[in-house]
Amino acid sequence: MTEDERKADELDRRLRDVRQAYNTGVGKPSGSTGGSAxxxxxxxxxxxxxxxxxxxxxxxxxxxxxxxxxxxxxxxxxxxxxxxxxxxxxxxxxxxxxxxxxxxxxxxxxxxxxx
Amino acid sequence: MAGPLEQFTIHNVTDPLFTIGNHPIAVTNSAIFMLGAVAISSVLLLAGAGKGAMIPGRVQALAEIFYEFIGNMVRDNVGSAGRKYFPFIFSLFIFTLFGNVLGLMPYGFTFTSHIAVTFFMAASIFLAVTLIGLFKHGLRFFSLFFPHGAPLFTAPILIPIELVSYLSRPISLSVRLFANMTVGHVLLKVLAGFVVALGIFGAVPLAVLVAITALELLVAVLQAYIFTILSCIYLNDALHLH
Incomplete structure (x- = not known):
């Protein structure tokens, strides 16, 4: 049970980081094709x-x-x-x-x- | 030999199913390719989204590339307010892209080479974007038609020009896609005609034809991209008003 909780917390933290990076554009993959073709x-x-x-x-x-x-x-x-x-x-x-x-x-x- | 414009003719595949007014409605080759574009893209994307593996396989990687491409496009051009409209923009891009590319297949029919189709899409986008702007900003939406900071006495000239400029959007959006697809396919057909007519020297236009086909593939993808990104830009204008 505690193992699961720890995992859930870890996932929460990672989700938050990714979300923040997404909104600020920091963690945007460098090879992304957002702007140009x-x-x-x-x-x-x-x-x-x-x-x-x-x-x-x-x-x-x-x-x-x-x-x-x-x-x-x-x-x-x-x-x-x-x-x-x-x-x-x-x-x-x-x-x-x-x-x-x-x-x-x-x-x-x-x-x-x-x- | 078939003329270069014959590839665009629409013919009924089934008997008329029902009538609207006096016009019989049947399944046409255009409708079949539209359904085909929807079916192929649905199967591809559902197969890609189904597994949700940590390390994506080929199909999942493709689906993720599409998703990320449009996701970035919406974020860069509309901002976080556009997240709500992502499903529509995504469907729009996939539908146009598959329509353009399926038309390049042998025996294919390009439904995006018909102004009726592209203008319907552009006009619905234009209407939707205008309504979104009106609902979000109310009457303040009409400040879109007067550039910020211009002297007031220029209003009688500027407002009609801005209005016409705004109303020209669906025309430019639809004509660009339709013209690009039509011109490309006519060019391919005319060059293919030279290959037959010139006999042994037909190798020269044949080589050109190979290059043009590659160019047409680029144009097909590029026009789907431009159609979608312009929809994003229009949406951004309506959501944020300058």
């Missing part, structure tokens, strides 16, 4: 993201404008407004992707130079 593939992914983001904003804006036009009967005007807003949104999205990428790249460079 391999060198060249990652760049390819970023390129695709930016390319699609450029189109998606314009499509969303134009579609909304077109639907609003059909609803309100103001034929070309809301489509034009929507298209322009969509271009703005597309630029914003591309800018955000690029900004996040740059931040990530900088963090990676810092990590490398620290080593």
């Amino acid at each position: 391999g060198g060249g593939g990652e760049k390819l992914g970023v390129g695709m993201r930016i390319a699609v983001e450029m189109v998606a904003g314009v499509v969303a804006g134009a579609f909304l404008g077109l639907m609003a036009d059909r609803w309100l009967g103001t034929k070309p005007w809301l489509l034009i407004v929507g298209f322009i807003l969509g271009c703005g949104a597309a630029f914003l999205n591309v800018y955000r992707v690029a900004q996040a990428e740059e931040k990530r790249g900088k963090a990676e460079r810092d990590a490398v130079s620290k080593k």
Whole structure:
């Protein structure tokens, strides 16, 4: 019985340690694949993201404008407004992707130079 | 010879089972591959989780790699608040991954190469994330549409742009996956056509084809990864508002 209790305590302690390490990110295995999916593939992914983001904003804006036009009967005007807003949104999205990428790249460079 | 787009045709495998409105619903090749993706991944993961051995065997190690990969992704991108949504994110990743990779098998059908499928997934994620944000923050959720610290008089321009940018999310999410899968499969088919047409010189496109197949495998995994990580990022935006 006491042997079992000792074992249970030991397990409790180990669980607590692991949980703490998990939450602080200390005990994270160094070979974990949490953030990246391999060198060249990652760049390819970023390129695709930016390319699609450029189109998606314009499509969303134009579609909304077109639907609003059909609803309100103001034929070309809301489509034009929507298209322009969509271009703005597309630029914003591309800018955000690029900004996040740059931040990530900088963090990676810092990590490398620290080593 | 079959055209490069013929691989995407959907045909009924069974007789129509029932109708919704006037549209007969039958089991299609697309549905079979979806069920196949679910079945294969379920068997694989259940077999991996069943034993729970201290020293994992091959299948258990695979299941653990998947689990850890998504676990880290959710923690890094959403934080501890995202732990609740881990089962959904995990299922999403496994379903997309198996759909993409099963489509690369000979005689395979890629259901993720249909915008109807990817847009349905993206739209449900978009709706769910928006509702989660609304329930969690109430009306404060709409502060997402006005960048923090911008001067107030820019609001009439910024708010519509942010709104369109937000609404473009399901489009970019679905089009990216659909376009990548469709383009890859069309490319493979066109190059395979050259192999037959060029006779003895067909060895050149054949060699290219081998390389492209490897690239497509990379794209298949990568796009499942990107689809999932972007869902995580959107979830994070809704949970934490900037």
